[in-house]
Amino acid sequence: MIDLQLVLDNRELLTEGMLYSLQLTAFATLGGIVLGCLLALARLSAFKPLSLLSAAYVNLFRSVPLVLVIFWFYFLIPYFGFQIGPDKSVFITFTLFEAAYFSEIIRAGIQSISRGQLAAAYALGLTYPQTMRYVILPQALRNMLPVMLTQTVVLFQDTSLVTIIGIKDFMGSTSVVASNNGAMTEMYTFAAIAYFCVCFPISMLLKRLHKRIAVIR
Amino acid sequence: MIEIDKVSKWYGQFQVLTDCTTRIAKGEVVVVCGPSGSGKSTLIKCVNGLEPFQSGSILVDGTSVGAPGTNLPKLRSRVGMVFQHFELFPHLSITENLCLAQIKVLGRNADEAREKGLQLLDRVGLKAHAAKFPGQLSGGQQQRVAIARALAMDPIAMLFDEPTSALDPEMINEVLDVMTQLAAEGMTMMCVTHEMGFARRVAHRVIFMDQGQIVEDAAKDDFFGAPRSERAQQFLSKILQH
Numbered sequence A: 001m002i003d004l005q006l007v008l009d010n011r012e013l014l015t016e017g018m019l020y021s022l023q024l025t026a027f028a029t030l031g032g033i034v035l036g037c038l039l040a041l042a043r044l045s046a047f048k049p050l051s052l053l054s055a056a057y058v059n060l061f062r063s064v065p066l067v068l069v070i071f072w073f074y075f076l077i078p079y080f081g082f083q084i085g086p087d088k089s090v091f092i093t094f095t096l097f098e099a100a101y102f103s104e105i106i107r108a109g110i111q112s113i114s115r116g117q118l119a120a121a122y123a124l125g126l127t128y129p130q131t132m133r134y135v136i137l138p139q140a141l142r143n144m145l146p147v148m149l150t151q152t153v154v155l156f157q158d159t160s161l162v163t164i165i166g167i168k169d170f171m172g173s174t175s176v177v178a179s180n181n182g183a184m185t186e187m188y189t190f191a192a193i194a195y196f197c198v199c200f201p202i203s204m205l206l207k208r209l210h211k212r213i214a215v216i217r
Numbered sequence B: 001m002i003e004i005d006k007v008s009k010w011y012g013q014f015q016v017l018t019d020c021t022t023r024i025a026k027g028e029v030v031v032v033c034g035p036s037g038s039g040k041s042t043l044i045k046c047v048n049g050l051e052p053f054q055s056g057s058i059l060v061d062g063t064s065v066g067a068p069g070t071n072l073p074k075l076r077s078r079v080g081m082v083f084q085h086f087e088l089f090p091h092l093s094i095t096e097n098l099c100l101a102q103i104k105v106l107g108r109n110a111d112e113a114r115e116k117g118l119q120l121l122d123r124v125g126l127k128a129h130a131a132k133f134p135g136q137l138s139g140g141q142q143q144r145v146a147i148a149r150a151l152a153m154d155p156i157a158m159l160f161d162e163p164t165s166a167l168d169p170e171m172i173n174e175v176l177d178v179m180t181q182l183a184a185e186g187m188t189m190m191c192v193t194h195e196m197g198f199a200r201r202v203a204h205r206v207i208f209m210d211q212g213q214i215v216e217d218a219a220k221d222d223f224f225g226a227p228r229s230e231r232a233q234q235f236l237s238k239i240l241q242h
């Protein structure tokens, strides 16, 4: 089923691919959380236009398949006169896409903090930004940590989609090796096991984290 | 110090406060009581601008709370508030709870803030717990920390919204003792509470509210001696039975 020799012979290409996938995941997660925080705050804002704009953004991205967003960015950005290349294109795409999902997670997190905390922070003279930064968001993000990590695992798997625009992420490198050597079954089985080996331990860790957080609260 | 003048507030169609008028002088301790839903919390939250109101005015040390140009965070930093459910920040240690606003709002440096915080923690008898987190303290201890946190801002007045009603009976006194001491030191205090023993011992005046109105606003002895309104009489007899 697996041709270890073939894997070893191509280890550089495959390692590079894996690193690319991990980098893309890390970048889109961090970028997605930052942008997602802003979107969540906008969504919860009392200023209606801001709230509606944020809602429109989130609903748009959540209603379109990721593959389409990847294509759309890749082909349409050059059309508007920006030459950014496939790499930058997917980094931006994933950040924008993930931000929509993270913003919903963060919004739920913010809403899970009691109004009393807000009142207490205001009563001490903290401003709205200070209240969010020092009181509400730290608690919200902590509560949301397991869900966010789950989303990150999903994101890591989704990065394999960038193969369709010819990027050599882990999936892309695997495909190259597979077709160059006529070893589809062997290489795709190997890829499946590799994805599993990254994702499963994280999922297990998450379960334990869930329990620990449940104890602290 | 606190001048509340003809304050009215509506939630949509529902009028929560109707023409509330009272004054609290410097150093005065005023207890606010009344049945559930009568608007006590709402009134006290209007004083530091946590709740907006539609008509009337509130002056705190000469600053109008409802005026458009008022710097509310600044005003709130000068008025301490203690809540029914303590509202310590659970992700911060006791020391950090005491220091956060001192540093971020008053601009004190970390050492100064810590020293002030520990001094107040000592005053409420909890110095040994400085490094703990709120979840590790009992309700009474948390409420005392909350009082210390408010005092760390050097407030000109303190607002209390039922500070003991979420506490087990054996913890009520440790909080009331801190409040009593505070009153003895001349702090201006507005306390929503049903602890009539505390009111008798400590308050100068008692305000009785019903259905959003200040029905009775009398010196302590007058209030407990002979409340004028029937509602207040009923309320008192109910509450003093147990």
Ligand SMILES: Nc1ncnc2c1ncn2[C@@H]1O[C@H](COP(=O)(O)OP(=O)(O)OP(=O)(O)O)[C@@H](O)[C@H]1O
Pocket: B011, B014, B016, B034, B035, B036, B037, B038, B039, B040, B041, B042, B043
């Ligand atoms: N956000 C809100 N929207 C609509 N109505 C509200 C809101 N907050 C409070 N009310 C109503 O306003 C009235 C006064 O509430 P408030 O909390 O001030 O009463 P209270 O005297 O503090 O009562 P309690 O003793 O139960 O704390 C109640 O009838 C309550 O249902």
Ligand SMILES: [Mg+2]
Pocket: B040, B041, B042, B161, B162
């Ligand atoms: Mg209340």
